[in-house]
Amino acid sequence: MEAVSVVRCQGYHPATVEKGVLEAIRFLGGWDKFVRRGDKVLVKPNLLTGAPPEKGVTTHPSLVRAVVLQIKEAGGIPMIGDSPMLSSSLIRAAEKAGIKEVADHCGARLVEFDESIEVDNPYEGTFRRFEIAKQVFDFDVIVNLPKLKTHSQMLLTLAVKNLFGCVVGRKKVQWHFKAGTDRLYFARMLVELYRTIEPQLTIVDGIVAMEGNGPQSGSLRKLGLILAGRECVALDMVITHLLGLESLLLPTTFVAREMGFAPIDIGKIKILGEELNKVAVDDFQFPSYSTMAWNIPHWLQRRLKRYLTPLPSVELSKCTLCRRCLEACPTGAVSESNSKVVINYDKCITCFCCQEACPDGSIQLRGRWLMRLMS
Template identity: 35%
Template sequence: METVSIIKADSYREDLTEKITKLLAPLGGLGAFCKPGARVFLKPNLLMPKTPESAVLTHPALIMALVRLLSDQGCKVAIGDSPGMGSAENVIRKLGIFEELTRRGVEIVEFEKGVSWKRFTKAPAFERRFNNLELAGELLEYDQVINLPKLKSHGQMGITLATKNLFGCVVGHAKGRWHFIVGRDTHAFARILVEIALTVNAGLHILDGIVGMDGNGPSSGRPRELGFLMASANPVALDRMVVELIGKSPDQFPIFAAARELGVAGVEPDRIILEGGAVTEFQISDFEIPGRVELDRFANRLFSNLYQRLIRQRLVINHQACINCRKCEAHCPAKAIRIRKRVRIRESKCIKCCCCQEFCPVGAITLQDVWTAKLLRKITMGLS
């Protein structure tokens, strides 16, 4: 059985050190994961320079509460990520905690050194599909990795939680390459996300669900007051319980099919113990995720042209909101975006990785159904 812990937390102004302590108690406490003197790496969501109120990033109050607890335990703490825009330091400065981290001796690490997965000797054995996977070598210098994801909707994967947050352990320049290689197939992309999570083998995952994001996530959605923190040693189990809370079917999220394919525990809710309360106590209504109509991989290949024209979703530009900053063009791994007077996405080249939507600073790009996809979804819902 896998254990997931949950606790009510309505505000970042609460004593989050106390909240984290109570949250981790059913898991054995922080000491079960980090011994005194251990070198601990914190991996929050540092997607891009945004304010805490945007709900795009792991909240600085949660980060600092954990830093204080680890420091009190005598741990040597570092923090970092591979942001899609800017550096980890720039994002941390925007969050307003750079000075306090520096004062406490917390090192801010930029992921720059990609190394083979074979160097990650603590990873469990499993059947790998992506043997040329490289991850941030800086992680190898630490005894423990603590993953600090933010609960958000996501254009490509539906939702981004603990498993998806570890994609940030891929060094920046390689992210676009992986998006290009597997981005057209969400099942394949989910598979690489699970392989990354298994390889990094973070010992603890603490989800920031005090204020999350739904709608046009992960950077331009609607901040939602959700009111909880969640933790587990198993990222898939944590993700699975969040899906229970938001009342969605796991079939909407390819991450679980990939985890099941790899034999990862935590996919089935009846094999998960939720400590801290029942699902009904934390239920989230009307959580909006980008709708997806997924054909299986065989149908996708066999009816590729039909799928592209009639069923597959489109990334749509709001030209009135667009500021012509060209960030979408810069972040498109498929080179499907061209800008003359206006932004244009070439459907024949677009792989639906949603990088343009993710990094648009003004939320001018959204993932939308074509009418046939809407019809198919209604038919599917009627049959279920």
């Protein structure tokens, strides 16, 4: 039976987070179960972009600090690595997010994911091989540190989704182009990528989550939780349950269930620490229209997909013309005209890369006529 630990942590004071992480890992058997003396350990936070910690976009540096220090205490050699979206430098992003300061203080090297290698999928699946950052395979242990946030395409970005950061830079955009409007195809890729990488441990930053228009421009919501486990799908199922959402509404969990390796239900997961009903979250705000299509029979979804997928829309009053959305779009649907950002919906594949890249919250989701009738 898969086990997930759930502990309370009411803030980001370093001592409070250290205690919370230690307790979460103690429920799983302690650090000795994951790290041996001399192990090289990759600490993989969510470092989507260079945003300050108070924005809630990235894994908080206090959590990264606690994990790095405890790995060192267990005898491991921690290093921090990720590939921020687009062409952002890891060093610059980490500096803005407060993670470089942690790395310098704790003596943990920052590892830029800048070279890809082809890796065979060890399981039978849709994808025979993946291009993954070469540096990922230089480590004995991978510790995955997602930030609990909403995500307009995937509903939430949690344990499984965070490993997409092991794909180098703009190769992420290529995957969005391949998937097009089919988010189940994209979810299947994420699940098979996770199984190819297989982190030994995942610790989720749920102390302050992001709801609404995530993963970069949503609203912050204090949950006061740290969650940990070996198995990413089980962790994601526990989190969706805590947020009051049917687990199969998360596309990656839906795909993992189809593939036959997700727990049948939450009752098949051993919960350690807090009782779920005592830390459940009321009225968590998911992205606009994000779950609407999932309430319709699957055969009908395929027929109505075009009308049940929202469109990105630019709020010109918020736009600063940073042009990150133009760089992020895999199809060239986003352009600049007369000093304004415009979207060509004939080219748009509704991957929402533009919305994910926007630091100003100026790209929102707009429901089509059928969605507005149903809402």
